[in-house]
Amino acid sequence: MTAHIIDGIALSKQLRADVAKRAAALRSRGVVPGLAVVLVGENPASQVYVRNKVKACEDSGLHSVLERYPATLSEAELLARVDALNRDPAIHGILVQLPLPAHIDAHKVIEAISPAKDVDGFHVASAGALMVGQPGFWPCTPYGCMKMLESIGYDLKGKHAVVIGRSNIVGKPMALMLLQKNATVTVCHSGTQNLKALTLQADVVVAAVGKRNVLTADMVKPGAVVIDVGMNRNDEGKLCGDVDFDGVKEVAGWITPVPGGVGPMTITMLLVNTLEAAERG
């Protein structure tokens, strides 16, 4: 069997076209959805991420502001900027690119963002809303994974989903979203014993670890849906996921590639969240 590919680029295109349409409708009512992206320091990966986010906004008719600061910016100065953006009516979404320099408490900064503008979905209020099933912003990466499952018409009710990884930004919210759709969810982490015995029972596996070949063909139930969140480099320096794609695609029913899978969806869901923040007013 060769798995169907869930194409994150094609799905992103569809969703971004919808964002552009809704953004145009808002503009006609005098509201331009606006995202502020704050970058502190010179982390090369972060610079690429923020550029991509700003460009994606422009392409979809969203207003974006990129604020760049040197790594020497103090925590108090950054908190003051966040406060100003919270009060800026032209800004509907605020994203502070992580990681922050070591002298800045990232948690404190995230908590300073107004929950109404927390389009990354990292604020404790957003996490709590997801936990209790109330409206709020969902973290973009797991939200994108849910959209990918939705795009193939996958009904999660009663299915066994195994999430590998329990970070606050991917694994844990992913588990809660799957649970909300009535899957039976198992969350695995570095202390999990016999991961393979668990993944072999899974109808859906989401790998969010950050290590190559965490999931290999012998660990996958035939026909399962495999979503690869990981971003790693292979021996040739090329981007790859956590999943042994070539092997697993011969066993799985559906699989997301890396690159071209979850990555573009993450940025797309940031646009969706920003648009929704503007629509909520």
Ligand code: NAP
């Ligand atoms: P993270 O905070 O480092 O969390 C990794 C998780 O994997 C932890 O919960 C860890 O367990 C678990 N883990 C480590 N080794 C394991 C093993 N051998 N077996 C099972 N679980 C293991 O990472 P993250 O921020 O969630 O990101 C995960 C990956 O997704 C990274 O490659 C990251 O670059 C990528 N990512 C991609 C996107 C995208 O847009 N495509 C967005 C975000 C993240 P413990 O909790 O026990 O340490």
